[in-house]
Amino acid sequence: MADTLRRIEDWVFSWCTSLVFIKFLRNLEFIGTFVFSNCTSLTSIFIPPSCREIGYIPFTYCRKLLIFQVPQHTSLGYLALDTCAALFKASPFGPVPPHEIETGYTDEVTAWIKNVHGDDEEYALHRACCSFNPMTDIIYEIVKKQGLKSFKKPNGIGITPLRYLEENPFADIDQSAVVKRYVLDLMGIEYNMRE
Structure with a gap:
């Protein structure tokens, strides 16, 4: 439109x-x-x-x-x-x-x-992934706190943050880049966004 x-x-x-x-x-x-x-x-x-x-x-x-x-x-x-x-x-x-x-x-x-997501920290990633302007850095910071498993945690209606990212027409987030950044960060290696 x-x-x-x-x-x-x-x-x-x-x-x-x-x-x-x-x-x-x-x-x-x-x-x-x-x-x-x-x-x-x-x-x-x-x-x-x-x-x-x-x-x-x-x-x-x-x-x-x-x-x-x-x-x-x-x-x-x-x-x-x-x-x-x-x-x-x-x-x-x-x-x-x-x-x-x-x-x-x-x-x-x-x-x-x-x-549906409430205000508590448990569903922070859900809120970030279904927002009108999802941001990679915000999503990464939440995943960093909650771990990679948080991408697959269903909310009260059974929807995962990963599914919100897949269906959100306003999202242009590369989930694999977030995962790569998370793993490299755990290893103490700086992530280069251009790779």
């Missing part, structure tokens, strides 16, 4: 059942109602920090959607992730019939989605 795009209006990608990947760019401010409804092949969405609002039921029946990274300040519309089977299967909530959903339930789900 072009950097000039600021809004995605209602129903734009609805029923694009082969849509697997989408990269939003830096100026997106609004995602409308039912925009990605029935995009049954979509597995991950990374919302940029510029996005202030996501409308009503934008991801309904995105059955494979498991990774949904959204900034804390982004307003999520009512039932933003309704019937996202993969995400709800991994959540503490489970699917709830539409006639039983109340505003409190929606608010609770929204709070959980925005805090």
Whole structure:
């Protein structure tokens, strides 16, 4: 999508059942109602920090959607992730019939989605790998503290930092370079980024 795009209006990608990947760019401010409804092949969405609002039921029946990274300040519309089977299967909530959903339930789900990684050090690498601007040096410093095994540690919904890096459209991190730097550092050999 072009950097000039600021809004995605209602129903734009609805029923694009082969849509697997989408990269939003830096100026997106609004995602409308039912925009990605029935995009049954979509597995991950990374919302940029510029996005202030996501409308009503934008991801309904995105059955494979498991990774949904959204900034804390982004307003999520009512039932933003309704019937996202993969995400709800991994959540503490489970699917709830539409006639039983109340505003409190929606608010609770929204709070959980925005805090999947929490604030503790245990999921620092997850937060770094799924951020809008992942940085090699930050990722390396976390791996240096937590060890290489931290790349494969699943969070509460079963996603590893490595998978976040693979699916994050904003990531341009060479995991093998991070590993090489880590090993050479352990051996006391200075890592040259140009190698």
